[in-house]
Amino acid sequence: DSGVTQTPKHLITATGQRVTLRCSPRSGDLSVYWYQQSLDQGLQFLIQYYNGEERAKGNILERFSAQQFPDLHSELNLSSLELGDSALYFCASSVGTSFETQYFGPGTRLLVL
Amino acid sequence: GDSVTQMEGPVTLSEEAFLTINCTYTATGYPSLFWYVQYPGEGLQLLLKATKADDKGSNKGFEATYRKETTSFHLEKGSVQVSDSAVYFCALSDPEYGNKLVFGAGTILRVKS
Numbered sequence: 001d002s003g004v005t006q007t008p009k010h011l012i013t014a015t016g017q018r019v020t021l022r023c024s025p026r027s028g029d030l031s032v033y034w035y036q037q038s039l040d041q042g043l044q045f046l047i048q049y050y051n052g053e054e055r056a057k058g059n060i061l062e063r064f065s066a067q068q069f070p071d072l073h074s075e076l077n078l079s080s081l082e083l084g085d086s087a088l089y090f091c092a093s094s095v096g097t098s099f100e101t102q103y104f105g106p107g108t109r110l111l112v113l
Numbered sequence: 114g115d116s117v118t119q120m121e122g123p124v125t126l127s128e129e130a131f132l133t134i135n136c137t138y139t140a141t142g143y144p145s146l147f148w149y150v151q152y153p154g155e156g157l158q159l160l161l162k163a164t165k166a167d168d169k170g171s172n173k174g175f176e177a178t179y180r181k182e183t184t185s186f187h188l189e190k191g192s193v194q195v196s197d198s199a200v201y202f203c204a205l206s207d208p209e210y211g212n213k214l215v216f217g218a219g220t221i222l223r224v225k226s
Contacts, residue, residue: 002156033213043202043216056211090156097212104149104157 003027004105006091012111018079021108025072025093031055032074033094033102034066038087049074050097081112115140115207119217126224132190134220136177136203139184144205146170146179146186147214151200160188160201195224 003026013019025032034046045058049068060066063081068074078085088107094100120135138144148160148170161170166181175190186203203217 002158031212035214042218043214045213045215048211048213056213058213092157092214094212098208100206100212101147101159101162102206102212102214103159106156 002103002105004091004093004103006089006105006108008108009106010109010111012113013081014113015081015083017081017112018077019081019110021076021078021089021091021110023074023076023091023093023105025074025091026103029093029095029103030072031094031097031100031102032068032072033092034060034074034076035090035092035104036087037090037107038084043090046076048097055097078110083112086110086112115144115205115210115215117203117205117215117217119201119203119220121218121220123221123223126193126222128195128224128226129192130224132188132193132197132222134188134201134203134222136186136188136217137184138186138203138205140205140207140209142207142209144207146177147204147206148175148177148186148188149202149204149216151202151219153199157202193222193224195226198222198224 046060048056092102145164147162149157161172163170163179204214
């Protein structure tokens with residue numbers, strides 16, 4: 001158990017809908033990262049937050065957004081969902097922002113029908 | 114940009130065989146290097162890491178040495194077990210681009226008894 005929790009574990013929804021994925025980092029970690037794992041694109045970095053502020057952005061679509069709240073949990077919002085958004089979404093956390101080991105949650109499997 | 118290249122799988126071995134999974138990287142800065150493992154239906158777990166040239170990371174019988182001259186971080190284990198069957202991901206974290214992880218495509222390892 002990494003100490004990172006993600007909910008829900010599974011999510012099935014329809015095209016055009018909006019969903020919210022939630023992540024709670026390990027106790028004491030200030031950084032939260034979101035990654036997407038799909039068969040065609042592999043594991044890709046989406047976005048990082050550090051202590052409530054956006055720190056780095058990767059290949060995140062404009063339809064996707066995220067935030068980190070004062071209690072340090074984070075939410076990833078996916079809107080106008082398309083079939084191609086079906087993937088496993090991982091959250092990871094680390095203490096800081098440089099050369100830090102990232103600890104991954106169990107992931108949320110999203111299926112868009 | 115930064116990238117990680119892993120040997121393609123699946124790799125199929127008999128129990129107690131020697132394992133090597135090749136990993137090479139391209140980075141603009143001085144990255145930290147990681148091996149993560151993903152067991153079926155689970156999230157990613159950190160297996161080992163190395164933060165500077167010639168460092169050797171080791172854990173659970175697995176080893177990898179950070180070779181700057183060949184830009185490589187090959188994973189090795191002297192005697193694999195059936196329980197080692199999983200997907201192995203090589204990754205780097207480049208301070209030029211914050212702490213985000215750049216992953217290789219992953220290598221499926223299957224160990225037969």
